[in-house]
Amino acid sequence: MPRIAIKPSIEVLAARSQLRRHIHALGISDSEYSRRVGVPQYTISKFLNGHIKTITPAVEQALIYANIGIAHDVTQLIQHPAIRQALGHAWDGTEQGAQSLALMIDAIAPVLRSSPGGVGR
Numbered sequence: 001m002p003r004i005a006i007k008p009s010i011e012v013l014a015a016r017s018q019l020r021r022h023i024h025a026l027g028i029s030d031s032e033y034s035r036r037v038g039v040p041q042y043t044i045s046k047f048l049n050g051h052i053k054t055i056t057p058a059v060e061q062a063l064i065y066a067n068i069g070i071a072h073d074v075t076q077l078i079q080h081p082a083i084r085q086a087l088g089h090a091w092d093g094t095e096q097g098a099q100s101l102a103l104m105i106d107a108i109a110p111v112l113r114s115s116p117g118g119v120g121r
Contacts, residue, residue: 007054008096010078013102015055016061020048022066037065050095 001048008016023033030048034041039058046052055063063069075081091097
């Protein structure tokens with residue numbers, strides 16, 4: 001039976017980029033990080049290279065070690081008309097475009113969290 005290709009969610013794309021930055025900031029290799037976390041190196045490599053498209057228990061363990069939080073349910077957010085419109089205007093439909101958007105959202109997250117009442121309120 002053929003496998004059905006799935007696209008990673010925006011949470012997975014964000015987690016992937018955050019983990020990549022975390023490992024780089026530590027100044028260690030993927031294999032050293034895998035030893036510290038107790039997750040097989042091939043799992044870390046497959047996740048960072050996009051071959052694992054969901055948050056598996058092993059990937060979650062690696063993210064928790066890096067103190068990277070995962071929003072498991074953002075259904076309400078992605079249904080919001082303003083969010084859908086903004087993403088529709090900004091996203092070019094490519095994986096690289098999705099990763100770029102995830103990085104930008106991640107970059108502005110501290111500002112959004114620290115502003116009283118949220119941005120635009």
